[in-house]
Amino acid sequence: MASIKFSIRNPIxxxxxxxxxxxxxxxxxxxxxxxxxxxxxxxxNPQTQLLRNKVEISNTRDxxxxxxxxxxxxxxxxxxxxxxxxxxxxxxxxxxxxxxFFDKKKKEDKPLKLLEFYDWYIEHYKSHPLPTTGNILGKxxxxxxxxxxxxxxxxxxxxxxxxxxxxxxxxxxxxxxFLTDQDYSLNYIGTxxxxxxxxxxxxxxxxLHQCLDFKKKYFKKPSxxxxxxxxxxxxxxxxxxxxxxxxxxxxxKESFILTKxxxxxxxxxxxxxxxxxxxxxxxxxxxxxxxxxxxxxxYLRVKSQKTRKFVTIPLHSILKAILNKRLNEFPKxxxxxxxxxAIKEIGKIAKINDSYTKEITKxxxxxxxxxxxxxxxxxxxxxxxxxxxxxxxxxxxxxxxxISNHSTEKVFYNYIKLNDIEKAEKISSNTFFK
Numbered sequence: 001m002a003s004i005k006f007s008i009r010n011p012i013x014x015x016x017x018x019x020x021x022x023x024x025x026x027x028x029x030x031x032x033x034x035x036x037x038x039x040x041x042x043x044x045n046p047q048t049q050l051l052r053n054k055v056e057i058s059n060t061r062d063x064x065x066x067x068x069x070x071x072x073x074x075x076x077x078x079x080x081x082x083x084x085x086x087x088x089x090x091x092x093x094x095x096x097x098x099x100x101f102f103d104k105k106k107k108e109d110k111p112l113k114l115l116e117f118y119d120w121y122i123e124h125y126k127s128h129p130l131p132t133t134g135n136i137l138g139k140x141x142x143x144x145x146x147x148x149x150x151x152x153x154x155x156x157x158x159x160x161x162x163x164x165x166x167x168x169x170x171x172x173x174x175x176x177x178f179l180t181d182q183d184y185s186l187n188y189i190g191t192x193x194x195x196x197x198x199x200x201x202x203x204x205x206x207x208l209h210q211c212l213d214f215k216k217k218y219f220k221k222p223s224x225x226x227x228x229x230x231x232x233x234x235x236x237x238x239x240x241x242x243x244x245x246x247x248x249x250x251x252x253k254e255s256f257i258l259t260k261x262x263x264x265x266x267x268x269x270x271x272x273x274x275x276x277x278x279x280x281x282x283x284x285x286x287x288x289x290x291x292x293x294x295x296x297x298x299y300l301r302v303k304s305q306k307t308r309k310f311v312t313i314p315l316h317s318i319l320k321a322i323l324n325k326r327l328n329e330f331p332k333x334x335x336x337x338x339x340x341x342a343i344k345e346i347g348k349i350a351k352i353n354d355s356y357t358k359e360i361t362k363x364x365x366x367x368x369x370x371x372x373x374x375x376x377x378x379x380x381x382x383x384x385x386x387x388x389x390x391x392x393x394x395x396x397x398x399x400x401x402x403i404s405n406h407s408t409e410k411v412f413y414n415y416i417k418l419n420d421i422e423k424a425e426k427i428s429s430n431t432f433f434k
Contacts, residue, residue: 002026002079004072006049011041019044019068021102023075023094029087031095035071036102037064074101082207088124089206114162117203118149131205138306140281148195151179164209167200172219186361190221197221226360229376230388230417231352236274238350239267240318252341265331266342268322272330273382275316277390277403280339280379281305286330291323307405339379347374388416392426 005022016038023031043061045052050065078097082090096112112120122145125137137145155178156162162171172193179189200214213219231239250258273283282302292301292312298320300313315323323330334342352374359368383404390400397409406412418426427433 002075004075006035006068007046008039008041008044011044013041016040021071021098023098025079025090025094026087029091031091031098033095033098034102035068037067039064071101084206086128088128092120092124112203112208114164114167114199114203115149115153115156117208118145118152118199121199121202122146122149133307135306135308138281140279140306144191145195148192151182151192152196164200164203164211167196167211168213169216169218172213176222180364183363186222186224187226190223193219193221224361225414227358227419228384228417229356229358229373229381230385231274231377231381232385233389235350235352236271236318236385236389238352239346240271240321242267242346242350250345256338256341258342258345262334262338263342263346265334266339267346268326268331269334269339270343270346270379270382271318271322273379274385274389275319276300276313277383277386277400278302278311278313279304279306279383280336283382284333284336284339288328288330290330291328304405309405311403311405313403336379343377343379343381344374347377348372350374352377384415384417387412388418391416392418392422394429 003024006019007022008017009020011017017040018034019037019039021031021033021035025031039051039057043052043054043057050068051057051061054061075094075098078094079090082093084090093112122137122142126142127136129136152162152175155175159174159178160166175193175196176189179192184192197214197219200209200211203209204212244260244264247260247263249260252258269284272278272286273280276283282305285305286300286302290300290302292299298315300315300319301310302313303310352372354373355370356373356376357368357370358376359366361367387400387404387406390403391397397412401409401412404412404415406415
């Protein structure tokens with residue numbers, strides 16, 4: 001599988017030069033570096049790739065040549081010991097082992113450290129399929145993992161140095177306390193634990209450690225049900241009917257001024273998400289190529305950025321109206337945060353003014369927020385509105401999940417947001433109560 005060569009690069013007469021190694025693994029994957037061994041060019045034999053049989057170096061020649069000869073078998077043994085065909089992983093681990101072999105790195109540093117593994121995992125799976133899903137890491141997930149890396153690195157830098165063996169039940173308590181003291185919400189704390197468990201599980205599968213406390217029931221992901229909003233069909237129609245003719249520019253922050261054109265674009269993008277069930281990473285990047293027709297009916301066909309699966313969605317009348325208004329073109333891309341800024345202002349104009357209360361655990365304490373509903377609208381409310389409204393309309397859950405790509409009914413039911421009155425109204429439509 002691998003080929004190995006030694007050479008002296010840019011040899012200078014009468015000057016000791018480093019012997020460099022070149023390991024070609026496969027398909028362009030290479031490792032190169034210094035062996036930490038130096039010699040005069042006249043003692044190097046490029047044909048045998050060993051030191052020449054010279055009296056002047058007889059004291060060290062045999063040891064050096066033996067080291068170089070052993071390197072060949074060392075590389076093959078290491079590659080076989082990794083039990084993987086993933087060339088990036090082989091390259092990453094072999095480079096670490098080679099540095100140990102040539103005494104460039106202490107042996108106790110041999111296993112890829114936990115924080116290093118975070119970094120490797122994120123970068124590697126951006127372009128390689130995850131073993132669990134067969135899909136690459138989505139941009140949103142990669143961002144979540146990068147934030148988790150930043151937070152656990154902060155713990156590492158301020159509390160105590162982390163190794164795989166540090167991840168114990170005792171560590172779990174300390175980490176939860178640390179996150180709580182940072183005033184994070186309970187669900188955000190749960191995200192940090194979930195990512196850590198993912199990293200520990202993946203590194204365990206790669207034989208980097210044998211530490212299994214993270215699998216214990218105690219080492220759980222904290223979570224709580226939070227009442228995130230959805231907009232009713234009537235509220236969405238109010239947003240659709242907002243008149244922007246007298247709209248004045250709004251300075252949201254130094255870097256963003258909400259203009260009439262941006263407000264209309266944000267409104268249309270939000271409505272597209274609300275009547276397709278697409279994630280924001282998908283509904284902000286649609287173009288006319290996503291429109292198809294089957295048996296005379298128009299559909300939207302999209303490959304999900306997160307799941308890499310295709311989904312085909314019938315066009316709602318509101319989506320048809322948006323396309324008709326825009327001459328069959330979709331609104332241009334708009335960043336997530338800009339939509340968040342804009343949709344609150346649009347909700348205010350549309351008078352989405354019902355009182356709304358949200359309760360979360362933050363910093364270990366229950367915190368309640370009460371305000372007008374429009375202040376809680378965000379870009380993600382669109383997808384949740386679709387799922388909830390489709391469910392209330394009587395659309396079979398299996399059909400909604402075909403569009404939303406929720407993995408299980410349990411996940412779906414936790415995702416849609418109905419209060420007890422709305423649930424009762426849905427139940428009352430059953431023939432049992434007639």
